Amino acid sequence: MSLIEIKDLKVHYPIRSGFWNRVTDSVKAVDGITFNIEAGETYGLVGESGSGKSTTGKSVVGLEKVTSGSILYQGKDITQRRNRQLLDYNRDVQMIFQDSLSSLNPRKRIEDIIAEPLRNFEHLTKDQEKLRVLQLLDIVGLDADALYKYPHQFSGGQRQRIGVARAVATNPKLIIADEPVSALDLSVQAQVLNFMKKIQRDFGISYLFISHDLGVVRHMCTNIAIMNRGRLVEVGTRDDIYNHPLHIYTKRLLAAIPDVNVSERAAHRAMRQKVEQIYQSNRHDYYDDTGEAYPLVQVSPTHSVALPPELAHQLLAQESEAQD
Amino acid sequence: MAENFAQHSNISAADLDRLTREAQAEATPSTARIIWNEFKADRPALISLFVVVGFILFVMVGALFIDTPKMMETNIVNYFNRPLTAGFPLGADAGGRSILLELIVGSRNSIGIALGLTVISSTFGICWGLISGYFSGYVDWGMQRVYDFMMMLPMTMMIIVLVTIIPHYNAVTLTLIFSIFYWEGTSRLIRSRTLAESGKDYAAASLTSGTNRWKIIFRDIMPNISSLIIVDTTLSFAENIGVETGLSYLGFGLPSQTPSLGTMIANANDPNNITQYWWTWLPAALEIIILCLAISYIGQVLRRAADASQRQGTAD
Amino acid sequence: MWKTILRRLLIMIPEVIILSILVFLLAKAMPGDPFTGSINPKADPEQIHHLMKLNGLYDPWYQQYWHWVVHLFHGNLGNSYQYQEPVSRLIAGRAGNTLWLALFTMILTYAMALPMGVFAGRHEGQLPDTVIRVYTYVTYCIPFFVILVIGIWVFGYILGWFPTTGSISPNANGWAQTIGSHLTHILLPGLLGALFGTVNIVQYLRSEVIDAKHSDYVRTAQSKGVPSKDIYRHHIFRNSLLPIAAFAGYSITGLLNGSIFTETVFSYPGMGLLFVNSIIYRDYTVITALVLIYGILNLLGTLLSDIILSLVDPRIRID
Numbered sequence: 025m026s027l028i029e030i031k032d033l034k035v036h037y038p039i040r041s042g043f044w045n046r047v048t049d050s051v052k053a054v055d056g057i058t059f060n061i062e063a064g065e066t067y068g069l070v071g072e073s074g075s076g077k078s079t080t081g082k083s084v085v086g087l088e089k090v091t092s093g094s095i096l097y098q099g100k101d102i103t104q105r106r107n108r109q110l111l112d113y114n115r116d117v118q119m120i121f122q123d124s125l126s127s128l129n130p131r132k133r134i135e136d137i138i139a140e141p142l143r144n145f146e147h148l149t150k151d152q153e154k155l156r157v158l159q160l161l162d163i164v165g166l167d168a169d170a171l172y173k174y175p176h177q178f179s180g181g182q183r184q185r186i187g188v189a190r191a192v193a194t195n196p197k198l199i200i201a202d203e204p205v206s207a208l209d210l211s212v213q214a215q216v217l218n219f220m221k222k223i224q225r226d227f228g229i230s231y232l233f234i235s236h237d238l239g240v241v242r243h244m245c246t247n248i249a250i251m252n253r254g255r256l257v258e259v260g261t262r263d264d265i266y267n268h269p270l271h272i273y274t275k276r277l278l279a280a281i282p283d284v285n286v287s288e289r290a291a292h293r294a295m296r297q298k299v300e301q302i303y304q305s306n307r308h309d310y311y312d313d314t315g316e317a318y319p320l321v322q323v324s325p326t327h328s329v330a331l332p333p334e335l336a337h338q339l340l341a342q343e344s345e346a347q348d
Numbered sequence: 349m350a351e352n353f354a355q356h357s358n359i360s361a362a363d364l365d366r367l368t369r370e371a372q373a374e375a376t377p378s379t380a381r382i383i384w385n386e387f388k389a390d391r392p393a394l395i396s397l398f399v400v401v402g403f404i405l406f407v408m409v410g411a412l413f414i415d416t417p418k419m420m421e422t423n424i425v426n427y428f429n430r431p432l433t434a435g436f437p438l439g440a441d442a443g444g445r446s447i448l449l450e451l452i453v454g455s456r457n458s459i460g461i462a463l464g465l466t467v468i469s470s471t472f473g474i475c476w477g478l479i480s481g482y483f484s485g486y487v488d489w490g491m492q493r494v495y496d497f498m499m500m501l502p503m504t505m506m507i508i509v510l511v512t513i514i515p516h517y518n519a520v521t522l523t524l525i526f527s528i529f530y531w532e533g534t535s536r537l538i539r540s541r542t543l544a545e546s547g548k549d550y551a552a553a554s555l556t557s558g559t560n561r562w563k564i565i566f567r568d569i570m571p572n573i574s575s576l577i578i579v580d581t582t583l584s585f586a587e588n589i590g591v592e593t594g595l596s597y598l599g600f601g602l603p604s605q606t607p608s609l610g611t612m613i614a615n616a617n618d619p620n621n622i623t624q625y626w627w628t629w630l631p632a633a634l635e636i637i638i639l640c641l642a643i644s645y646i647g648q649v650l651r652r653a654a655d656a657s658q659r660q661g662t663a664d
Numbered sequence: 665m666w667k668t669i670l671r672r673l674l675i676m677i678p679e680v681i682i683l684s685i686l687v688f689l690l691a692k693a694m695p696g697d698p699f700t701g702s703i704n705p706k707a708d709p710e711q712i713h714h715l716m717k718l719n720g721l722y723d724p725w726y727q728q729y730w731h732w733v734v735h736l737f738h739g740n741l742g743n744s745y746q747y748q749e750p751v752s753r754l755i756a757g758r759a760g761n762t763l764w765l766a767l768f769t770m771i772l773t774y775a776m777a778l779p780m781g782v783f784a785g786r787h788e789g790q791l792p793d794t795v796i797r798v799y800t801y802v803t804y805c806i807p808f809f810v811i812l813v814i815g816i817w818v819f820g821y822i823l824g825w826f827p828t829t830g831s832i833s834p835n836a837n838g839w840a841q842t843i844g845s846h847l848t849h850i851l852l853p854g855l856l857g858a859l860f861g862t863v864n865i866v867q868y869l870r871s872e873v874i875d876a877k878h879s880d881y882v883r884t885a886q887s888k889g890v891p892s893k894d895i896y897r898h899h900i901f902r903n904s905l906l907p908i909a910a911f912a913g914y915s916i917t918g919l920l921n922g923s924i925f926t927e928t929v930f931s932y933p934g935m936g937l938l939f940v941n942s943i944i945y946r947d948y949t950v951i952t953a954l955v956l957i958y959g960i961l962n963l964l965g966t967l968l969s970d971i972i973l974s975l976v977d978p979r980i981r982i983d
Binding site for chain 2: 082085086087112114115117118119121122123126127128129130131132133135140141144145151154155156158159160162163168169170171172173174177187190195226227
């Protein structure tokens with residue numbers, strides 16, 4: 025059984041308009057997505073801003089009111105608040121936020137910030153609690169003298185470590201990492217990512233890793249889902265997505281990764297232009313008449329893509345030809 | 349589970365005391381301390397604070413030694429005694445009552461009511477604003493409609509009508525009546541700041557840390573707007589001094605046997621008093637002016653100090 | 665736009681209904697009955713009982729309320745016991761004075777506040793700015809009625825520049841003298857009211873001007889060589905004009921509230937003074953009518969401001 029099973033999840037925001045202010049339409053932030061996260065893995069959720077990936081993450085951790093669909097954890101649907109309370113759900117599922125400054129209460133000392141989930145979910149004595157906080161600080165690589173300081177006294181990277189320490193405090197099974205490094209300098213990004221990996225190994229945590237940066241995702245994730253306008257357009261292993269992309273949206277995202285190798289700049293540019301050309305001319309093949317993505321079809325045991333079945337298989341054939 | 353953490357960290361229970369001490373040596377002063385330090389640096393503000401607090405203590409204690417019913421007895425012999433005559437440093441009014449003693453008891457009553465009003469209306473307004481701002485949706489909508497309705501009511505008129513309806517009112521009922529109408533400004537201010545604060549990630553992080561919503565409102569969000577609360581409360585205290593005295597001036601506040609700064613200023617309603625017997629009302633008017641200016645000044649400096657601590661708080 | 669206004673008006677309806685019920689119940693709760701004093705102090709209790717019954721005063725409150733509302737819609741606000749004349753006529757005679765004074769105060773307020781605000785913002789940090797800021801700070805802190813009392817004492821009694829009571833001199837003859845006398849009577853209360861009313865506008869305008877001064881579009885205009893006078897007139901001032909116009913609606917509440925004090929201090933025969941006198945004489949019909957009128961005027965003021973603001977910034981439109 026998977027750690028978490030997300031089934032046909034929908035989060036719609038109503039648009040009110042007209043004289044009586046009735047709900048006339050809705051913004052479909054998340055529009056029917058299904059995927060599972062296995063224990064111990066890092067599941068990547070990729071998409072441009074506004075694609076609904078953050079909303080998905082917030083739904084999984086219980087911060088978002090879900091319109092329909094279910095999220096199963098230990099056989100219970102945790103989209104219901106009662107079930108979350110019953111399971112002490114957030115003891116097992118925690119979150120790391122993108123903006124490290126805003127996610128730490130500026131008026132609280134670091135000790136109180138890290139101890140907050142401990143105080144709510146575990147009943148420790150004062151000394152046990154303090155010891156745990158000190159150990160957590162040590163694990164994320166901060167000194168003990170951070171204990172009585174305030175968040176603003178730390179750098180962005182250090183603050184993100186504090187955020188990780190808080191998320192790890194109750195030894196959770198899953199951590200939703202919502203763009204955890206996008207706000208950090210490149211040099212700091214690698215540090216934070218590596219120690220997130222280390223913590224994963226040490227504590228056996230799963231990540232739902234949400235990012236728009238395919239480079240970072242490749243470094244972190246074993247399974248990846250590509251999200252576009254509230255729907256999944258392609259799901260697969262790292263190899264499926266990076267080496268055999270089928271959907272034009274995935275191809276465009278991949279083409280947009282900057283290439284550090286200067287000598288191949290022209291080739292890279294040509295490739296990008298080719299992808300863009302296919303997108304411009306064949307857009308209607310990849311999306312249905314209303315401009316929405318098609319339902320997913322499976323093309324291999326691990327790989328699914330949101331295309332009409334004939335087109336998917338045709339593309340798959342082309343792909344394998346090109347490989348040969 | 350605890351072993352799990354111990355395994356991956358070099359820190360054990362033996363280090364606890366040493367590390368705690370080290371951390372305490374590095375502790376950062378709290379925001380309240382920073383604000384106080386900023387405030388202390390402004391000498392006029394500090395003097396204002398001492399004067400205001402000293403004056404309030406003086407009238408509170410001084411009034412205890414004055415026999416009010418006896419003081420309020422009419423004594424024709426001293427009719428409009430001029431200031432600086434024997435026994436009447438500030439003169440006497442039409443009833444031969446000592447203006448100085450009336451001033452002390454009146455100040456006690458007026459300031460007491462203003463303090464009570466500030467405590468009740470600010471507490472209510474803060475809670476209202478926090479709840480309305482944090483729980484958006486129907487709760488907020490309903491609370492906003494109540495707010496709109498309260499704003500429509502002609503305040504002074506409603507208070508006067510209520511005062512005439514209640515048969516035996518005293519300082520406490522009067523304070524409660526005022527409180528019904530003076531929480532709106534605070535609630536509006538607090539609501540708009542709460543809206544901004546509750547959208548920040550730390551509120552969401554507290555929620556996922558298992559903290560319940562009420563605790564998030566009062567323990568997470570409220571401390572973050574505490575400087576606004578301090579400043580607003582100080583400024584409304586200055587404003588509230590005008591509420592009871594204004595109504596008493598019109599004759600609908602404290603009953604006439606109970607001296608108040610407002611009833612004393614009402615002496616000015618008589619064209620003779622206002623020019624000829626100026627000492628019957630001018631001291632009370634001056635006292636209100638000085639008190640209000642001093643308290644507002646303290647509020648202004650507090651705001652500056654709070655802004656400064658805010659700057660330190662967000663400095664990267 | 666029209667939808668917004670219409671929706672606002674619809675929201676007002678329940679508010680006005682609740683207000684009227686509240687006012688009606690408060691009037692009912694006032695001590696005494698309307699007849700004991702009005703007919704004959706020694707009137708037979710039996711007779712009063714009969715009169716009460718005749719006037720439906722023993723009916724359940726909602727029936728009485730309904731009667732009252734029906735009468736309201738016929739423009740019948742009842743009779744004043746103190747003045748022995750219809751409340752509608754009584755109030756109509758006073759409303760003019762109050763509204764006239766309010767209008768005058770508002771004109772003075774804007775006439776004083778606009779130049780002060782722009783001037784303070786333009787000379788930010790210099791002496792005139794400091795003076796204006798101290799002025800707004802002081803007038804903001806001091807309770808309004810104290811300003812009125814000190815004002816009438818200094819300018820009315822000691823200096824004798826202005827009349828201290830009434831709305832017109834009894835000796836005024838002819839239309840020129842009448843208007844002149846009216847003006848002199850409202851000049852001091854109007855000025856003092858304006859003194860108080862300018863604070864918000866001056867502070868708002870000042871900060872707007874300071875913000876605008878450091879904005880890119882003003883810098884661009886400056887670097888193109890537009891004279892600074894034109895920059896202030898065409899670029900900065902015009903942008904702040906509508907929000908400032910919106911203050912007018914909100915300030916109606918303040919002016920009405922203040923009218924009770926102003927008219928008492930200056931013995932100025934308007935609705936505020938009428939209210940105070942009616943309270944003293946327990947003239948309930950007048951009191952209910954006045955509270956209702958003031959409430960509705962408050963509502964209209966807020967509506968006006970909201971509409972102006974929604975013109976300025978579509979995001980503020982009330983939904």
